[in-house]
Amino acid sequence: xxxxxxxxxxxxxxxxxxxxxxxxxxxxxxxxxxxxxxxxxxxxxxxxxxxxxxxxxxxxxxxxxxxxxxxxxxxxxxxxxxxxxxxxxxxxxxxxxxxxxxxxxxxxxxxxxxxxxxxxxxxxxxxxxxxxxxxxxxxxxxxxxxxxxxxxxxxxxxxxxxxxxxxxxxxxxxxxxxxxxxxxxxxxxxxxxxxxxxxxxxxxxxxxxxxxxxxxxxxxxxxxxxxxxxxxxxxxxxxxxxxxxxxxxxxxxxxxxxxxxxxxxxxxxxxxxxxxxxxxxxxxxxxxxxxxxxxxxxxxxxxxxxxxxxxxxxxxxxxxxxxxxxxxxxxxxxxxxxxxxxxxxxxxxxxxxxxxxxxxxxxxxxxxxxxxxxxxxxxxxxxxxxxxxxxxxxxxxxxxxxxxxxxxxxxxxxxxxxxxxxxxxxxxxxxxxxx
Amino acid sequence: xxxxxxxxxxxxxxxxxxxxxxxxxxxxxxxxxxxxxxxxxxxxxxxxxxxxxxxxxxxxxxxxxxxxxxxxxxxxxxxxxxxxxxxxxxxxxxxxxxxxxxxxxxxxxxxxxxxxxxxxxxxxxxxxxxxxxxxxxxxxxxxxxxxxxxxxxxxxxxxxxxxxxxxxxxxxxxxxxxxxxxxxxxxxxxxxxxxxxxxxxxxxxxxxxxxxxxxxxxxxxxxxxxxxxxxxxxxxxxxxxxxxxxxxxxxxxxxxxxxxxxxxxxxxxxxxxxxxxxxxxxxxxxxxxxxxxxxxxxxxxxxxxxxxxxxxxxxxxxxxxxxxxxxxxxxxxxxxxxxxxxxxxxxxxxxxxxxxxxxxxxxxxxxxxxxxxxxxxxxxxxxxxxxxxxxxxxxxxxxxxxxxxxxxxxxxxxxxxxxxxxxxxxxxxxxxxxxxxxxxxxxxxxxxxxxxxxxxxxxxxxxxxxxxxxxxxxxxxxxxxxxxxxxxxxxxxxxxxxxxxxxxxxxxxx
Numbered sequence: 001x002x003x004x005x006x007x008x009x010x011x012x013x014x015x016x017x018x019x020x021x022x023x024x025x026x027x028x029x030x031x032x033x034x035x036x037x038x039x040x041x042x043x044x045x046x047x048x049x050x051x052x053x054x055x056x057x058x059x060x061x062x063x064x065x066x067x068x069x070x071x072x073x074x075x076x077x078x079x080x081x082x083x084x085x086x087x088x089x090x091x092x093x094x095x096x097x098x099x100x101x102x103x104x105x106x107x108x109x110x111x112x113x114x115x116x117x118x119x120x121x122x123x124x125x126x127x128x129x130x131x132x133x134x135x136x137x138x139x140x141x142x143x144x145x146x147x148x149x150x151x152x153x154x155x156x157x158x159x160x161x162x163x164x165x166x167x168x169x170x171x172x173x174x175x176x177x178x179x180x181x182x183x184x185x186x187x188x189x190x191x192x193x194x195x196x197x198x199x200x201x202x203x204x205x206x207x208x209x210x211x212x213x214x215x216x217x218x219x220x221x222x223x224x225x226x227x228x229x230x231x232x233x234x235x236x237x238x239x240x241x242x243x244x245x246x247x248x249x250x251x252x253x254x255x256x257x258x259x260x261x262x263x264x265x266x267x268x269x270x271x272x273x274x275x276x277x278x279x280x281x282x283x284x285x286x287x288x289x290x291x292x293x294x295x296x297x298x299x300x301x302x303x304x305x306x307x308x309x310x311x312x313x314x315x316x317x318x319x320x321x322x323x324x325x326x327x328x329x330x331x332x333x334x335x336x337x338x339x340x341x342x343x344x345x346x347x348x349x350x351x352x353x354x355x356x357x358x359x360x361x362x363x364x365x366x367x368x369x370x371x372x373x374x375x376x377x378x379x380x381x382x383x384x385x386x387x388x389x390x391x392x393x394x395x396x397x398x399x400x401x402x403x404x405x406x407x408x409x410x411x412x413x414x415x416x417x418x419x420x421x422x423x424x425x426x427x428x429x430x431x432x433x434x435x
Numbered sequence: 436x437x438x439x440x441x442x443x444x445x446x447x448x449x450x451x452x453x454x455x456x457x458x459x460x461x462x463x464x465x466x467x468x469x470x471x472x473x474x475x476x477x478x479x480x481x482x483x484x485x486x487x488x489x490x491x492x493x494x495x496x497x498x499x500x501x502x503x504x505x506x507x508x509x510x511x512x513x514x515x516x517x518x519x520x521x522x523x524x525x526x527x528x529x530x531x532x533x534x535x536x537x538x539x540x541x542x543x544x545x546x547x548x549x550x551x552x553x554x555x556x557x558x559x560x561x562x563x564x565x566x567x568x569x570x571x572x573x574x575x576x577x578x579x580x581x582x583x584x585x586x587x588x589x590x591x592x593x594x595x596x597x598x599x600x601x602x603x604x605x606x607x608x609x610x611x612x613x614x615x616x617x618x619x620x621x622x623x624x625x626x627x628x629x630x631x632x633x634x635x636x637x638x639x640x641x642x643x644x645x646x647x648x649x650x651x652x653x654x655x656x657x658x659x660x661x662x663x664x665x666x667x668x669x670x671x672x673x674x675x676x677x678x679x680x681x682x683x684x685x686x687x688x689x690x691x692x693x694x695x696x697x698x699x700x701x702x703x704x705x706x707x708x709x710x711x712x713x714x715x716x717x718x719x720x721x722x723x724x725x726x727x728x729x730x731x732x733x734x735x736x737x738x739x740x741x742x743x744x745x746x747x748x749x750x751x752x753x754x755x756x757x758x759x760x761x762x763x764x765x766x767x768x769x770x771x772x773x774x775x776x777x778x779x780x781x782x783x784x785x786x787x788x789x790x791x792x793x794x795x796x797x798x799x800x801x802x803x804x805x806x807x808x809x810x811x812x813x814x815x816x817x818x819x820x821x822x823x824x825x826x827x828x829x830x831x832x833x834x835x836x837x838x839x840x841x842x843x844x845x846x847x848x849x850x851x852x853x854x855x856x857x858x859x860x861x862x863x864x865x866x867x868x869x870x871x872x873x874x875x876x877x878x879x880x881x882x883x884x885x886x887x888x889x890x891x892x893x894x895x896x897x898x899x900x901x902x903x904x905x906x907x908x909x910x911x912x913x914x915x916x917x918x919x920x921x922x923x924x925x926x927x928x929x930x931x932x933x934x935x936x937x938x939x940x941x942x943x944x945x
Contacts, residue, residue: 115518
């Protein structure tokens, strides 16, 4: 009788199987994740969740009987039936007991439901998204170097022991110091054994014994492997060029934005934030919010504090311009910007905004996305229920002129995931501006 | 309760540690050995967490198994059900091996652990060791090592040939898993020599390979005689019910490693066959044993009244049998039927009625139940066990009745019920439901058209007009065709008349 405690075994033993399963069902799961993401609350975007995929894609087929023919059922709990009684066929299958027969794997449902972890959910959701045009690369030190082989060293960890090199050193040392070979010792022992007992050879045996003693002594003194033989593989870090990028998040928090709109904008940025953090280690994020004046703020303030005032979009662009000039020279950085606004702007500011964009911001940017948030009640006619806003008209003119600018409208929480996907889908992003 | 009594208790409260488990095991062993006369493999009890239990579920209860996406799928499925609270976890899983491994969950209370140990480590264990099917068809000593070998082998194939190629083979093999068993055993398995065989079998395969090809020119040259035909079929061991075996030996286009993987799947299927054939008896045995042991422990004052009630609560929910018109009904509960039959046999042995004397003259009133039970547990399987031991009283108690469902008719007909006229027919009908050889479609490899297009011909012997479910059958045939490498034809043939009812022809994927 033995008792073993297996609880301490590494968990996640089934992980490889799970990964295989997800890979196999990838297209189905991805579809399910997208469907699910439409319905989800974005605050839970950062969590896993249950998804449901059609069963037919992952069925394990087997031979079994179909419907039809004659079948027997022996059932417990007879109350009124006598032999020869006839029972009307119950709806949906034969004799009550046949219900589970058609599904050997125990799941008669059409859909297969299971739970994805947060990691799996996000990686599937963000799988084919990317920042467009990550072109500028530059060497940065320290971060994420490539380790490459750089000869041998006399110290290191056992895992890096260079066996061949060690043995080569050992062999040359043994040869140089003339360590007796096992063959020689054996031959000597054999000779002694052969001559022993022969009185005429007694002297010779004595000499041989002395010789053997000397050899054994030498063998003991010169070890097979000496610490000085040991070599380890040496590795050196090599800095590698990375694409550095910065994302500017510009958000209008003026009085004209209702709480709902701010909520939508914040949800959008939350998703953007998660996306960047997961996919790009070297992306910096700058948060700028503006009313009639703009300021760079930290993440906490950006997402959680409240403020109100008038609306001057150009102030945010000026702030961004300043930050770019201070810290992110466009020659070395891939610059991205996402702007969220309700489309209102102070009269007369639109011209200035357009000029700023065209002259300084857009030339420095790889990609500029504009998200216009609308009121939740405004759905019904897709497109432009109230006619385009000031900012929309201004930007639309720029897009027509060929600026690298993408524009999207979001009016409801459920639109955020799809819009986000459209904005950051791989390739073909720019032409989607007017969709 | 007095202090003296307390001292005899194996444990108090719900908490337990390894010392408790040890004491419980030893106390159970005493009763199982001396009073029940059981014989068991040495026990190994492994304590696992809920996640590990889910894990064990997913890979068909085997502790180390090769990797395949379907196990991941089952895990996800069980996990989702478990998380939503739709399904609890089994308290234990037990493996037919020597030593016999029982997994117990850490969440179980001390009483549940006692129940589980009595149930699995003695009940199932005794059954595994003594039942004829398990003795003859499985190799308890070799299974753990063999699984280790299988896992390593599949992994090395993945490294050599890539995961997708291995996955394709495994998918195909799994689809045919139920047709990877010999139902008529010629010799006992020896899993330990499997590894050696792996090398030898390659040469054997090549011999078979030659047989296939060497017949070709002869056939085209001379008209086939009846003798040739029979000799060839005998060489290929046709007709063959074990489809995986046939493919492993004779499929012309498989690489040696692919044959070995088919063999692994086949061996595992074979290992599980006795479990499918003895579900009712096995659970009946284990349930009866834990019931006896726990009651005895209580009699001896080694578990408290509260513990016994807790154990009985679990016990009764396990052996619950909903009636056919109940929402919860999903077929006969093997625990319920097994336990009811076992206690019924014990009753007949000790206090028989007139009727029992008439039905079971061999052992009615013999006074001691255990020898009768031990004999039944060792010599029978579900089908024959029911046929032999289901008593009229039990049929009345369960109110069993037999319904015939002929889809050609508008109504179902009650064929037999629990009365004098119906007992024997009812019993036969129930027994038939527990024979996998009768419930699985009977499909065999009939012939290979070697002179022509090497088309593989299979036959499904249709009984009672029950044809195959077409869509899935075609999917399985596609798997079969990809293993065989050439066209495959499945004929569905009426069992008695030999009339062809339907044909499915499938070509291998290109």
